[in-house]
Amino acid sequence: MNLSLRESMLREVLKGSIRTVLRYLLVAMFSLSPMLSWAETKALDIYSQEQLIELIRTKQYLTRVTGDDCQLVQDIEARAEVLKLPLYQYLWAEMLNYGICVKANPPRGISLLRNSAEQGSAEAMVRIAEYYHNGQFVIQDKERAIHYVLPAAANGDLPARLMLVRLFGEGYGSPRDYEMAYHWLYNDVFSDEATKKKALELLKVLEQKMPPSAIARAKQEHLRSRK
Numbered sequence: 029m030n031l032s033l034r035e036s037m038l039r040e041v042l043k044g045s046i047r048t049v050l051r052y053l054l055v056a057m058f059s060l061s062p063m064l065s066w067a068e069t070k071a072l073d074i075y076s077q078e079q080l081i082e083l084i085r086t087k088q089y090l091t092r093v094t095g096d097d098c099q100l101v102q103d104i105e106a107r108a109e110v111l112k113l114p115l116y117q118y119l120w121a122e123m124l125n126y127g128i129c130v131k132a133n134p135p136r137g138i139s140l141l142r143n144s145a146e147q148g149s150a151e152a153m154v155r156i157a158e159y160y161h162n163g164q165f166v167i168q169d170k171e172r173a174i175h176y177v178l179p180a181a182a183n184g185d186l187p188a189r190l191m192l193v194r195l196f197g198e199g200y201g202s203p204r205d206y207e208m209a210y211h212w213l214y215n216d217v218f219s220d221e222a223t224k225k226k227a228l229e230l231l232k233v234l235e236q237k238m239p240p241s242a243i244a245r246a247k248q249e250h251l252r253s254r255k
Contacts, residue, residue: 072096074103080115084151085187089119090128098129108140114149117141122155125165134165150180154187161195170200178205181212189213190227197233206238210246 075083075092083089093100101123107113108120117140123130124137138159144152157177160169174195180188192209195201214231218224235243245252 072099074100074107077115080119081151084115084118090122090126093119093123093128101129112143112147114144114147114152117144117147118149118152118155121152138165145176150183150185150188153177153180154185154191157188157191161191170195170198174201181209186216186218186223189216190223190230193227193230193234197230197237199237203237206234207242207246208251210234210238210243211248211251214247215249 080089083092093104104116104120104123107116121137121140121144122128124133124140126132138156141152141156141159145156153176157173159165160173160176162168174192177188177191177195181192189209189212192201193213196206196209210231213227216227218227238246
């Protein structure tokens with residue numbers, strides 16, 4: 029076989045090899061493209077503070093985490109444990125309390141809720157108060173529930189005020205504080221009729237424990253001191 033013929037055959041072999049490699053590359057690219065597209069559409073951003081407040085207020089925070097296929101667990105944990113952001117401490121605490129996307133650990137969850145409350149989170153104060161009111165995860169202690177919910181109520185949190193009046197109506201706490209709690213809730217502003225109706229029902233219960241003069245003072249727009 030002469031040299032030119034061998035060179036020609038070698039070129040053909042190399043051309044075939046290149047075509048084979050290109051064919052494999054094209055197959056691999058088309059195979060990967062659906063996966064890349066899926067990853068792009070499934071990428072999630074961490075919740076903003078506004079989103080998280082809304083999720084907590086509507087009791088949808090755990091449903092949202094599971095609905096997002098637990099993809100944000102590490103981000104949530106980092107914001108709660110490292111950055112110590114109060115709302116993320118709340119969310120991470122509840123995930124630990126109920127074993128959502130992680131192994132259940134109520135002792136750590138309640139501890140994180142307390143940390144969030146200590147940083148001023150009204151949502152955490154109300155949540156801990158609910159646990160003490162119902163005796164869930166902790167020994168039932170409605171007086172301690174008042175201890176947690178009172179600061180949030182004083183700062184204008186409506187769920188806290190509703191719960192405080194409920195606890196007072198059940199006979200817990202100091203009667204000296206009934207007038208103040210009544211005044212807060214009676215003069216609050218409600219964004220929906222259902223919440224306003226609930227507030228009126230709770231106030232009617234509390235009225236049974238208050239003298240008419242105290243009720244009259246509490247209904248005034250500005251609470252005046254007793255004479």
